[in-house]
Amino acid sequence: MRQPNFKQRLCIGITLKLLLLTAIIWISPTMYAQVTIGGNTPPEKAALLEIKDKKAATYGGETSTTGGLLLPRVILVDRNELFPFFDSALQGNNDYENIQKPAHTGLMVYHIGGNNLAAGAYLWNGEEWKKIEETMGKADLTIVCSNIKVLGSYVEGQSMTSGNYLEIKVTVNKPGSYNIMGTTGNNYIFLATGEFHIAGEYTIIATAQGTPQTAGTDNITLVNFGEEIDPTCKPPVIVASNIADYNLLCSSTVVKGIYKVNQPLNVNTNYLELSIYVNSTGSYSISSNTVDGISFYGTGEFTSIGPQTIKVYGQGIPKSTKTKKITLTTNSIGGTSTNCDVDILIVIPKKRILSLGTSDRALHGNAGSGGTADIFTYSGNFGTLESSTFKIEDPDIIGVTTGSITTSILQNHLQPTNPLDKPVDIVFITYNADLTANDSFAAGKMLAEYVKKGGVVIMYNEHMFNHNSGAPGKFIQELFDDAAAWGVEDVAGGGVLYKLPNYDDMILNGPFGDLRGKYVGEDGCCGDAFTYLPPSEIEWSFSSYDYSGSSSTSGNQSQISGFKAKNYNLVWFGDGGLGSGNGGTSDTSYPVALDASRRPISKLYGRNNSTRKYVENARFVANVLCWAFQQSEFNGINTK
Incomplete structure (x- = not known):
C-alpha cells in the first residue's frame, strides 16, 4: 500500500486540528470554566480561580503559603471615578456613569499613593473606591x-x-x-x-x-x-522663627481673671501676665503643666531686647476648689526654666455663717466703724473680684445680736430638724455673746457636738470661766473630754502685746500676710487664759505674757491666751475685742487698723509708750477667716 507523502500527512493533520478546535468551541458554552494555579488538583466547587500550594521548584522559591497575590499597581485619580482606567473626559457621560461604573463593581487594585488617597488595596463598589480596611464605610x-x-x-x-x-x-x-x-x-x-x-x-x-x-x-x-x-x-x-534667649521673672507674675469650679477658662480674661527680659530676639513658647483640669500656654515673637510683658493664656475647666500650683516652663535657648511656680486661687462657693455678737466685731456688725465687719464685707478683701485677696462667693450671714447663746438660738442652725436642711458651715462668736448654763450647759454640749462633726468655730471670748457658771469654759471641757481644761479671767489689760508663734499654717502665714513671730494686741481689758489644756489637742498656741514692756501685766508664759485645735476646726482667743477697731489712734484699745480702702494694715500699739510695737490684729483676723472658709470647704461638716 502506498504511504501518503509528507504534504498529504500535513494536510490531514491540519484538518484534524481544525475539526478538534471546532468541537471545543461548539461545546465550550456548556462547560463550567474553572482554573487552578499550582497543585495539579481541581479547584473548589465555587471557585473560578484558585491558587493552590505548589512545591518550590528551587531552594528559596515561593509557594502559596509563603507568597501572595500581587495586585496591579496604579495611581487612582479620584475616589469617586474609575480613572485612570477610563478617560477623564467621560465624566458625566451616560454610558460611563450608568453602565461602566456599576459594571466594574468588584474591581480590585493597589493604589501606590497620591491624590489625597492613602496607599493601599482598594475595591470599587460601583460608586467609589473603598480602601479594603475601611470595613465600616466612610463616616x-x-x-x-x-x-x-x-x-x-x-x-x-x-x-x-x-x-x-x-x-x-x-x-x-x-x-x-x-x-x-x-x-x-x-x-x-x-x-x-x-x-x-x-x-x-x-x-x-x-x-x-x-x-x-x-x-x-x-x-x-x-x-x-x-x-x-x-x-x-x-x-x-x-x-515661629528661631527661638529667642530670654529670662522669666517669676516674682512679677500676675494672675488675671476669676477661676470657678466647672467654669471653662476664657482666654480673654483668664491669663497670666509675665515679666520677661529678652537677651536675643526670636520666638518664644511658654507653657505650664496641667493641674486639676487647667493649664496655661502662650507663643509669640520677641522683636527687641530688654524688659517686656507678655501673656500666657488659660485653658481647661477647674475640677475642684483646691488652689492650683502650676509650674511654668520656657523654651529659651538660654536654658529651660521649670522653677517658676504660680498659685491659681479658685473661688470658694457660697457658705452659711452663724454670727453671734455685737458691734463692729461681729460679721453682721456695723460696717464702717473699722473693725472685723469692715474687713469682711469689703470685696477687695473677700469676694470674687480679680483684686480680692481671698476668693469667695458672698456668704449667707445669719446674724444674731445677743449676749446669751442658748440652744434655741443654735438648734436650727447646728442641728436642723428638717432632714433637707444642712447645718451652717461656720459659727463665729465674739464679744459679748456667751454660752449659757441653761439645761446643764446644753448649748455648749450642742456646740461641741457640732465641732466634732466637722463644724468650724471661731471663738473670741473673754468670759470663759466666771460668767454663766463657766459655761464657755465647759464647752472646751466637753469638746476635749477633759475636766482639767480650765483657766482664769482678767489676766491681761488693754495694750498687752501677745507674741504669735513661729508656725506655718494659713492663720499665721496666710493670704493677708506672714505673721509668724509678730504681735497682736489686747483690746481694752479683761483678757482670759487657760492654765491647762491637753497638749494632744493643741496644734499651736500663744501665751498671755505681755511683750509691751509694761511691768503691770499679770500674764505669763505658762498660760494660753489663744490656740488652734489640733483635731477639730476650732480656734479660740481670750479677748472678745481682738478684732475691734474704730479708725482711731488709741494704743490700748481698738487694735485693728485699716487703710483708706479697708485693707488690713499694722498699728503701733502697746501700754508702754516707749516700747510700743506694731500689731497685726487686722491681718490676723482676716487670716483666721480665710482658714475658716478653707476648712469648711475641704474638711467641714457639709463637705466631709
Whole structure:
C-alpha cells in the first residue's frame, strides 16, 4: 500500500486540528470554566480561580503559603471615578456613569499613593473606591471650625513632637471610618484615623508629622479620605522663627481673671501676665503643666531686647476648689526654666455663717466703724473680684445680736430638724455673746457636738470661766473630754502685746500676710487664759505674757491666751475685742487698723509708750477667716 507523502500527512493533520478546535468551541458554552494555579488538583466547587500550594521548584522559591497575590499597581485619580482606567473626559457621560461604573463593581487594585488617597488595596463598589480596611464605610461627619484647637509649639526647622496636634470636635451623623489629614504646604501635616461606631459628639486628636520649613501663618486644609470636609474651614497655625534667649521673672507674675469650679477658662480674661527680659530676639513658647483640669500656654515673637510683658493664656475647666500650683516652663535657648511656680486661687462657693455678737466685731456688725465687719464685707478683701485677696462667693450671714447663746438660738442652725436642711458651715462668736448654763450647759454640749462633726468655730471670748457658771469654759471641757481644761479671767489689760508663734499654717502665714513671730494686741481689758489644756489637742498656741514692756501685766508664759485645735476646726482667743477697731489712734484699745480702702494694715500699739510695737490684729483676723472658709470647704461638716 502506498504511504501518503509528507504534504498529504500535513494536510490531514491540519484538518484534524481544525475539526478538534471546532468541537471545543461548539461545546465550550456548556462547560463550567474553572482554573487552578499550582497543585495539579481541581479547584473548589465555587471557585473560578484558585491558587493552590505548589512545591518550590528551587531552594528559596515561593509557594502559596509563603507568597501572595500581587495586585496591579496604579495611581487612582479620584475616589469617586474609575480613572485612570477610563478617560477623564467621560465624566458625566451616560454610558460611563450608568453602565461602566456599576459594571466594574468588584474591581480590585493597589493604589501606590497620591491624590489625597492613602496607599493601599482598594475595591470599587460601583460608586467609589473603598480602601479594603475601611470595613465600616466612610463616616458622615461635620465640624465646627471655631472649636478646633491647635496645640503645641511650631518653630521653623524644629520637628514635630507628641505635643503638636489638633483637637477637632466633630459631630458624627453616620457611623463609619475616618481618615483625616490636615495639610499645610509647609512640610508638615496632621493625621488621624479610626472608626466611629455610634453617631454623636466626639473629639479627634490629629497628630502632627514633619518639620516646618518657613516661619509665618499656615492655613490647614482638612480632608477625610481625600475629600475636603469644609472648604471654608482653614484653622491657622503660627510657625515661629528661631527661638529667642530670654529670662522669666517669676516674682512679677500676675494672675488675671476669676477661676470657678466647672467654669471653662476664657482666654480673654483668664491669663497670666509675665515679666520677661529678652537677651536675643526670636520666638518664644511658654507653657505650664496641667493641674486639676487647667493649664496655661502662650507663643509669640520677641522683636527687641530688654524688659517686656507678655501673656500666657488659660485653658481647661477647674475640677475642684483646691488652689492650683502650676509650674511654668520656657523654651529659651538660654536654658529651660521649670522653677517658676504660680498659685491659681479658685473661688470658694457660697457658705452659711452663724454670727453671734455685737458691734463692729461681729460679721453682721456695723460696717464702717473699722473693725472685723469692715474687713469682711469689703470685696477687695473677700469676694470674687480679680483684686480680692481671698476668693469667695458672698456668704449667707445669719446674724444674731445677743449676749446669751442658748440652744434655741443654735438648734436650727447646728442641728436642723428638717432632714433637707444642712447645718451652717461656720459659727463665729465674739464679744459679748456667751454660752449659757441653761439645761446643764446644753448649748455648749450642742456646740461641741457640732465641732466634732466637722463644724468650724471661731471663738473670741473673754468670759470663759466666771460668767454663766463657766459655761464657755465647759464647752472646751466637753469638746476635749477633759475636766482639767480650765483657766482664769482678767489676766491681761488693754495694750498687752501677745507674741504669735513661729508656725506655718494659713492663720499665721496666710493670704493677708506672714505673721509668724509678730504681735497682736489686747483690746481694752479683761483678757482670759487657760492654765491647762491637753497638749494632744493643741496644734499651736500663744501665751498671755505681755511683750509691751509694761511691768503691770499679770500674764505669763505658762498660760494660753489663744490656740488652734489640733483635731477639730476650732480656734479660740481670750479677748472678745481682738478684732475691734474704730479708725482711731488709741494704743490700748481698738487694735485693728485699716487703710483708706479697708485693707488690713499694722498699728503701733502697746501700754508702754516707749516700747510700743506694731500689731497685726487686722491681718490676723482676716487670716483666721480665710482658714475658716478653707476648712469648711475641704474638711467641714457639709463637705466631709
